[in-house]
Amino acid sequence: MISVTLSDLAEFDGLIPWLVSGAWKEHFEPSELKAAGLSIHTLRFLDEEEAYDDPTFLLGSEVREPTGRRHRTAVSFYIDPEDEEYPVDFTTDCSCDFSYTCRHAAATLEFLSSIAATAGPARRSPVNPEIGHWLRLIRQAEQNVTANAARATSPAKPYNKFLAYCIEFRESRYPAGSEVTPYFGLHIGSYNKSGGHVIESTHATADPAKPAKYMAPEDLAICAAYHARRRKVGAWDSDMPLGGSGWDEILNAALATGRLFFSRVSSAYRSSRIYQTLTEGPPLHVEPGWELFENGSARPILKLPGDTLEIIPTLPLRYIDSAGPTLGLLHSEIPDEILTVWPEGPLIPAGQVPEINAELRSIPTATPLPTPAEKPAQILSGLAPVPTLHITWVHCGVFQKRHIGGMVRFQYPGCPVLTSSRRWPPTRRRKPRGWTATSA
Ligand SMILES: [Zn+2]
Secondary structure (H helix, E strand, O other), rough: OOOOOOHHOOOOOOOOHHHHHHHHHHHHHHHHHOOOOEEEEEEEEEEEHHHOOOOEEEEEEEEEEOOOOOOEEEEEEEEEEOOOOOOOEEEEEEEOOOOOOOOHHHHHHHHHHHHHOOOOOOOOOOHHHHHHHHHHHHHHHHHHHHHHEEEEEEEOOOOOOEEEEEEEEEOOOOOOOEEEEEEEEEEEEEEEEEEEEEEEEEEOOOOOOOOOOOOOOOOHHHHHHHHHHHHHOOOOOOEEEEEEEOOOOHHHHHHHHOOOEEEEEHHHOOOOOOOOEEOOOOEEEEEEEEOOOOOOEEEEEEEEOOEEEEHHHHHOOOEOOOOOOOEEEEOOOOOOOHHHHHHOOOOHHHHHHHHHHHHOOOOOOOOOOOOOOOOOOOOOOOOOOEEEEEEEEEEHHHHHHHHEEEEEEEEEEOOOOOOOOOOOOOOOOOHHHOOOHHHH
């Protein structure tokens, strides 16, 4: 769909002659200008808010390759008739790998030039620049009158864009799904005709000092807190890891707007994100505890009261229940500060469990910290150990040469063979004391 017409272009002083002159071509490599077979699928005006640096107007196009693949290109125009050297300037951005002044942008400008070329001979501009300026003011004022009249007759259409507060669970790729980190970021969303919403993948600037049209009054304080936090933690990425203290103000207010969303992002399927609206869930009880393994080792965990719950490591701790989806607080008899660090503990080998238990009991909390069960030692009597010899390759010496080595193990009948991670034989052997003296 092409929704840019010659009369649209004529609204911008000097744009049509500039396009027809081909002055824009000097910004492109000759090879980009010669790209054959590209066709413009759509061309339309975009909201200027989607551009970073305040252009006079912004055009978006969809350019189709001969292969059928489409790229989205945006061209920001800067028009300043007072600027004698560059009355018209532009920047481009594209979804292709080259991003700036690529062949898709060139094809878009070529297409615009072809629209501009349908204009008749250029109006002669007044000799006196002051008169020209005054005429422009009159023309602008007339356009404002028309625009105001149009606004007055049609009922105010609600602005369909909004600021979306987004929590994303990102699964790391290697190994797949091994770790899931929640992130918090701001995006622009829009309501579609069926009442649903679409969240754009690009981030919203959401500067409270220069509020954009998609921001509502209640967004200003949240955005101020969000940017203050980013500065404080030095998060220069668009998203901040969602963890630690100081999130109450942001999350509670974002929930209250009804525009807090939740998405699960796998690095493999970045393009297909589904954002669900989060509502507030009830405070839930969480129990610090232990995951016990067959061999007697144990790992500290937090036991959640449901399979669909996932922990958000903020202070105080929160959860997201993907069944809702809801966001709520977690509480326990154990203080929040301890709860947040509890699941970070490592796997504790069976042999160290009694020692760790003694340590945990010595920590003076109001409610005692849970301890893993100690696997009682089994006393076997009347069994004779069976010596076994294991022959294997071993690497020893400073140069780690390969030798055949043997290892004697004593195995009790019916008991698992204990394997040791220690290298055998020891790779470095000290010379016996006095060896040098004896040989001398
Ligand atoms: Zn491109």
